[in-house]
Amino acid sequence: MNVATMTWPRWLPRVLCIRRRCPSCTSVEFKAAELRPYDGLFALFFLLPVRCKSCWRRYYWVSLRGAQ
Numbered sequence: 001m002n003v004a005t006m007t008w009p010r011w012l013p014r015v016l017c018i019r020r021r022c023p024s025c026t027s028v029e030f031k032a033a034e035l036r037p038y039d040g041l042f043a044l045f046f047l048l049p050v051r052c053k054s055c056w057r058r059y060y061w062v063s064l065r066g067a068q
Contacts, residue, residue: 014059015047027054030061 014023021028033049042049047060 013042013047014057016050016059016061020061022052022055022057022059024057025052025055027052029053030059033058 016023020030022030029052030050031053033051035049039049042060046063048063049058050061051058
């Protein structure tokens with residue numbers, strides 16, 4: 001099995017924990033993403049939605065400060 005050809009399942013959220021860099025385009029510029037119905041559940045686990053400004057992919061950051 002080749003790891004390079006594997007894709008991330010669409011239903012599983014992408015979490016950026018340590019490196020705040022987009023894995024797709026290596027950008028470091030993010031903005032707050034639009035909220036979705038299940039984001040309230042993820043906020044209980046300190047996950048905040050962000051979107052890459054370059055490629056528009058959506059990720060979650062681990063944040064101990066909570067939603068802003």
